Amino acid sequence: MRYKFCPECGGKLIQKPIGDEGLIPFCESCERPWFDGFSTCVLSVVMSEDNEVLLIRQSYGDTSKFVGVAGFMKPNETAEQAAEREISEETGLEVLELTYLESLFYEGRDQLMLGFLARVKKGTLKLSSEVRAGEWFDIDTAEKTVREGSIIQKLIIDAKERIK
Ligand SMILES: [Zn+2]
Incomplete structure (x- = not known):
């Protein structure tokens, strides 16, 4: 702007x-x-201990696409705190370990996306009203499930390199 x-x-x-x-x-x-x-904004690749990736479908906008867990940062918050808060709010899952991956600029929306790999304990999902569904995928399937060329896809590829 x-x-x-x-x-x-x-x-x-x-x-x-x-x-x-x-x-x-x-x-x-x-x-x-x-x-x-x-x-x-923060955007996380939410991953279980057995390297499965949680993707969500939102209850607003395009509800058919699987996306990562993302949200706007609030003033006085660190990016790490924002990533943990968004995961907790949207999925009810607790973050065990957070690793910064990279930042990418979402030109169409004027948003700087800070990408994280968030290790979580796989548990019962407590989805917020913003989230329509959440599903676990093995990492290769997750990469193919999200929109081709999207920022979450780049972060999944990045995360895959880290866990080799
Ligand atoms: Zn003035």
Whole structure:
């Protein structure tokens, strides 16, 4: 998102050269620049002790596709805390070990996705209302089940390398 008005005072922003950054939207009343904004999200490959991957189908949007467990980060939260919170909220599963994989930018949605491999103890799923279904797959099947070229597919491939 490119700012046109100041999110603090509502004033119209001017374009001002800022250091090496080039022209940046700037509020003359608040005397501060407003760099392009985007959301930061966490996305996890949820994996059991026997290397099975949990994929979910959401209750909103395209409910037919299997996706990973993801969500928006909240202010004052670390990415690790956000990943654990989303897994707990959406599946009821407890994270035993969390490994950072990589970050990928979701251009269509202006979201920076921070990818994790989350080891969980396989247990009874307590799905939130956001989740329609959850299913365990062996890792190769999981890779083929998610949308081709998707960010979760890249993370599953990355996770597969780690567990070799
Ligand atoms: Zn302002």
